[in-house]
Amino acid sequence: MIKIKFTVNSEEREIVTEPTRTLLSILREELGLTGTKEGCGKGECGACTVIMDGKPVPSCLVLACQLDGCEITTIEGLSENGNLDPLQKAFIEEGAVQCGFCIPGMIMSAKALLMRNPSPTEDEIKEAISGNLCRCTGYTKIVKAIEKAAKMIIHHG
């Protein structure tokens, strides 16, 4: 067992756990943050994507022993006081959500993209979410929603 200290959605956390336990398991089972989903457990589908120190990572491939001192943002940390993130708003408005299971991971990948590149091209968006599988939407409306969110952020800060 190891003791790790890290930040989740701006909140300091300290837990004692197995060093090989995945971040996904810690988030869902230890911290009750079930917004992050498991689709394959092998880093192949992207459903469990969270932002770790500014970068999108599949949380099923991050182990507890890598977490000490890290800053994690999950889908639950995206909206503040009930105010949705522009990405969340745009996904709703553009009809980019169907079954919704890939959506938390998809939005976190998109968030990481917009953090490093505020006005991405269509190709850059497609590249950034190419590790997030969606079986429902054909990605068309997801790409549009991310374009729209980028514009919203630029116009309104």
Added chain:
Amino acid sequence: MNIIGKDIPRKDAELKVTGRAKYIDDLTFPNMLYVKVLRSRFPHAMIKDIDISRTKNNKGIVTILTYKDIPGVNVVPVVLMDQPLLAEKEVRYIGEPIALIAGEDKEATEDASHEIKVEYEELKPIFDPVLAMKRNSPKIYGKDNVFSHHRIRRGNIKRGFNECDIIIEHRYTTSYQEHAYIETQGMIAVPYEETMVIYGSMQCPFYVQDAVSKILGLPYNRVEVIQTATGGAFGGKEDVPSLVASQAALIAFKTRRPAKLIYSREEDIESMSKRHPAVIHYKSGVTRDGHLNAVEVKYILNAGAYSTLSPIVLWRGTVHAVGPYKCPNVKVDSYATATNTVPCGAFRGFGTPQITFAVESQMDELANKLNMDPIEFRLKNILRKGDRTVTGHLIKDSMELEKTLKKAAQIGWKIKKEESKDYIKRGIGVACNYYGVGLGAGGKHLSKAGAMVSVLGDGSVNFAVGTTEMGQGMETVLSQVAASELGIKYEKVSIVLTDTTRVPDSGPTVASRATVMSGNALIKACKPIKKSITDIAAKMLGCAPSKVKLANGFAGFEKKRINLDDVVSECFKEKRIMSAQGWYKAPYTSWNKATGQGKPYFIYSTGTNIAKVEVNLLTGEVLVKKIVAVHDVGRVINPQTAAGQVEGGVLQGVGYALFEEMDSRDGKIQNTNFSTYILPTSKDSPQIVSVFVEDPYPEGPFGAKGLGEQPLIGVAPAITNAIFNATGIRVRDLPATPEKIILELDSRQGKF
């Protein structure tokens, strides 16, 4: 403002973008056990012994159950009742469940599942669906391994071909397709007093209720099934959730503790249903003037080890075996055969994508042989109102295939005539299809749906239906229907979780039937409530009830408007009926099993897809640049949601056409994850132009037909026809992988 036909935001979107929607794995119950399924490692074997003596005392293991522990009957009920929940003496496919392990945590159950020793005696397996029908092949079902056989006989096939000027005959094959819903199968069974409550990811709660009740030997009223947010299904959560639920329920029943069972991705791909691989012999002939005059088809589906839904998948494929065309002379024979492979089942299109690939490849080739434009050739043969289908069904309502074909052609049809010298070859292809909405004559006894509507004292509305939301947008579309019917604001209308105790058995959520069936039931449920509201509003407005208009939260008469909340509140004071049940029974359908004649479905949706592709002659890769998808689905209730269905269906069709190849060797699926089973990503998504031609269907809610499956069906042949147009290569085996294209190019080297 009428909200029918408007882009209203989805009801469930905010829950899903914030991560607050509760899928099955997000739920836990106190004292809950974790379940793991022990599965067969052999495709065909006798079970000599299962040794659980060591494992059952492992730390954290609570119980290990086999078929001997089943209190009811050991059968998963679908059509033919041939599949056990847990294998008894014989296993018939790799992945077949043998035992259930329950433990205090996931790790303990996982470890135990590797320690249990099963002693097998291998039997000779059969893997090939055609060889399975041969006399000397091992028998795993009946005398001939045939689960089901259907036929169509129309006109005189011999004379028909004699009258033809051009006849072509080819063999087509298609691969498995994995549903790849991103949420794997999962259930939690919770014993509550005398009732077994099942929560989970599913399409058909009433199937699950039936299965759990049979396995546990409980009456239906002691099994309550509640659907949780469902992370994709596409047919893959039609019948197989009955297995998952029964597995969890058996543990819960024996231990009297909640039991959770979530499948791993590998387990899900290995053991759950898929689109059937098909072998199709297709012979068709035309007269010189371009009329389809005779079609003969032999259609074989590899059903796998148990029949599950195969008899009806096969039936639907049979009905659609000639495509949306007139043809006077037809002979179709179709077979679903048993092999020692994973049982196949429902997948978006339900037996029609395979046959449509053959139909539309043949149509393309016939046009080519006639030296006729493929669209012009189709226009000569398509079904229109007043025509009869090959099953003899006289089409009276809503059949706008011609409009879809012309609209698609108008948006982008320019057939390539000149040869480019480049190693990138460009091409265009077209495919039409039609699709019988609802279960039709193949599932007649299930063709019904119920709904419950309750307007509450503050003017908000709850409604429940027996069909399910699985991502397709039913919740939103039906909320629009209820809001429009009652005149209450959309924002005030909510669906309640689909639960078997709230509504009567409404059949499954399949066959693109939810809008028509539940929509009509919902409208019926609204009627008595609407009458209450109208009567009271008339009194308040001082006019006759027939003069009252209800819309968008107001009741109006001439220029006067009153808030509906006040009317509702008055209705409650007057003790009027404000909640009601609705029931809708599907229109008449019929089928003659000997001749394949009748009215198999009450209505058809139709569509045309045009594909533009680039084929790289150096690598064999096919890049789909654009898909124009024009569909006739009656009145569109929510265009944004409908376009979403088309875009998603198109990309699944692109995957089916090009990438999704399941490698099954000796009954073992080799690619049980997403790094080896290749799904289309955002980078594979072409430009999709989705258009609807709307011819209202008089029986449908606000004129709607069905949409869900339609968008996938014609995509693969549109793409392979475009590959032909680009390169002259005719792909007759799906998917059209680079390897197949390269091999074909190699075999004709020097010809380009």
